[in-house]
Every structure is written in structure tokens, then in C-alpha cells.
Amino acid sequence: MTLKPTHDLHVTSQFGPRAASYVTSAVHASGEDLTEIAVLAEQRKPQRALDLGCGGGHVSFHVAPFAGEVTAYDLSAGMLSAVKAEAVKRRLNNIITRRGSVERIDSDDARYDFVASRYSAHHWHNIAAGLSEARRVLTPNGIAIFADAVAPEVPLLDTHLQAIELLRDSSHVRDYAPSEWVEFLKAAGFKPGAPKLRRIRMEFASWVTRMATPEVNIKAIRALQSTMPRDVADYFELEADGSFTIDAMTIEAAP
Numbered sequence: 213m214t215l216k217p218t219h220d221l222h223v224t225s226q227f228g229p230r231a232a233s234y235v236t237s238a239v240h241a242s243g244e245d246l247t248e249i250a251v252l253a254e255q256r257k258p259q260r261a262l263d264l265g266c267g268g269g270h271v272s273f274h275v276a277p278f279a280g281e282v283t284a285y286d287l288s289a290g291m292l293s294a295v296k297a298e299a300v301k302r303r304l305n306n307i308i309t310r311r312g313s314v315e316r317i318d319s320d321d322a323r324y325d326f327v328a329s330r331y332s333a334h335h336w337h338n339i340a341a342g343l344s345e346a347r348r349v350l351t352p353n354g355i356a357i358f359a360d361a362v363a364p365e366v367p368l369l370d371t372h373l374q375a376i377e378l379l380r381d382s383s384h385v386r387d388y389a390p391s392e393w394v395e396f397l398k399a400a401g402f403k404p405g406a407p408k409l410r411r412i413r414m415e416f417a418s419w420v421t422r423m424a425t426p427e428v429n430i431k432a433i434r435a436l437q438s439t440m441p442r443d444v445a446d447y448f449e450l451e452a453d454g455s456f457t458i459d460a461m462t463i464e465a466a467p
Contacts, residue, residue, distance in 0.1 A: 246270060246271070246330065246359075248357070249328050249462075250275065252355065256325070258326030259280040259325055260279070260323060260324045261281070261282045261326040262285060262317075262324040262326070262327045262328070262346075263282060264342075265333070265336070267330075267331065268295065268298075271329075271330050276306055276307050279326065281306050282306060283307075284299075285317070286309075286311065287311065287312070287314075314341075314342040315338050315345060319349045322348075322349065322351045324351065325353065325354035325355075327356040327357075328356070328359075329358050329359070330360070335385055339388065339396055340396060340400065343402070344400045351467070355464060355466060356466075357462060358393070358397075358462065360460065361412075361459065361460050362387055362390050362459045362460060363386070364389065365391060368441075375436060376433050380420055380429065381425070393407060394463075403465065404464070405464045409460070413455065413457045414455060414456055416454035416455040417454075
């Protein structure tokens with residue numbers, strides 16, 4: 213029997229070959245949440261900032277003008293290479309890259325006074341460990357901010373969301389509900405603020421193309437969408453072409 217890769221290796225294999233598309237993705241390169249992170253960085257002017265699970269590097273690019281140094285941290289060497297090249301292109305010389313797992317951050321305690329993570333946590337193998345590590349590396353007077361897609365609190369809606377997410381990207385773990393985020397942050401030693409919720413439209417064709425979703429999975433997603441109960445389809449604002457709207461959240465957390 214052929215051995216399957218670990219989750220970390222699977223995430224790397226999923227995103228490494230698609231690094232360039234995430235750097236240029238309009239969905240990832242803009243948004244109210246990204247602006248919110250940049251505004252917080254401008255207010256705090258951190259000496260050392262950590263972009264945890266940096267992906268295409270958009271948090272790093274937005275924080276760098278206000279920070280002494282930004283560490284773009286990710287599992288994928290391909291992502292980090294793309295971020296480094298883009299940082300050079302943008303003349304953001306204070307961005308450095310480091311490869312590693314969020315569950316075991318390669319850093320001394322209390323090294324960073326600003327920690328941010330955006331659209332990464334739903335891929336983490338162990339969110340409790342990842343948030344504990346984020347708390348460990350944050351200075352006593354620092355601030356953390358997390359942004360991600362979130363699940364509805366209603367189980368029926370939650371189940372449908374996780375199903376289409378996993379069909380689209382087999383490295384998906386879970387979109388957590390806002391209430392789960394608050395409890396995870398408290399358990400990690402943070403003092404979380406109130407979640408700020410928003411809605412984001414996902415254009416179906418680009419959503420599956422960006423992840424190179426296999427055709428058989430695309431058909432499965434569309435089949436699942438076609439059988440959604442009316443209240444589920446209405447909640448996700450399901451459109452004829454498969455496009456839909458999801459919930460997203462930003463939440464600040466003090467140490």
C-alpha cells in the first residue's frame with residue numbers, strides 16, 4: 213500500500229506549485245481585513261512583525277511600511293520564494309522569509325511585538341498548538357490579529373460549508389465558527405476582542421481554478437450545491453454559476 217503524505221507535506225504540495233497565483237490573486241491582495249491589519253500596524257509601528265502562514269505575502273507587504281522587520285513565515289518553500297521575489301520587486305527590504313510549521317514556530321519567546329495571520333488557520337493541523345505558539349512568541353505589550361473565513365454557528369450550514377471547502381481543496385481542515393475562535397484564543401492565553409464579521413463573495417470559476425481543483429471534485433461541488441436545501445442556498449447566496457458568499461472574520465487579541 214502506498215503511504216500517504218503527512219498533512220504538512222500535503223499542504224506544501226497543494227500550495228507550492230500555486231504560489232505565483234496567490235501573490236497575484238485579487239481576492240487575496242485586497243479586502244477590508246487586510247486594510248484593518250495595515251491600519252493596526254501603522255498605529256503600533258512594531259519593531260518585529262510576524263506574518264504567520266504568510267501564503268502570498270500580502271500581510272507582509274501591507275505591514276512592512278510600518279515595521280522595522282517583517283518575518284514571512286510559511287510551510288511552503290515555493291510560497292516563500294514567491295514572496296521574497298515580490299518583496300524585492302516592491303523594494304520592501306525589511307521582509308525576511310522563514311520556513312516552518314505554525315505548531316512549532318522557529319523563534320525565541322517574546323520575539324515579535326506584532327503577530328498577524330490571514331486565511332491560513334483553516335489549514336492548520338492543530339489550531340490550539342498554533343495559537344499557543346503565536347502567544348509564546350508575542351511580547352507582553354504586543355498585539356495579534358487573525359483573519360479567516362469562518363463557519364456559521366448553525367450545524368446545517370457549517371456542514372455544507374466544510375463539505376465544499378474540502379472538495380475544492382483536500383488540505384482544508386476546518387473553517388472555525390467565531391465562538392470557537394474566541395475559546396481557542398482564550399485557551400492559548402490571549403485576551404480576544406470582539407470578532408468583526410463580514411461577508412465575501414467567492415466567484416466560482418476563479419475559486420476552483422486558483423486551487424487547480426480536479427474536474428471530478430468540481431462536479432461534486434456543483435452536485436452538492438444543486439441539492440442544498442433552500443435555506444442553505446439562501447444563506448450562502450448561491451448563484452446559478454456556483455458562485456456563493458461566505459462569512460469572514462478579523463479578531464484582535466492581546467497577550
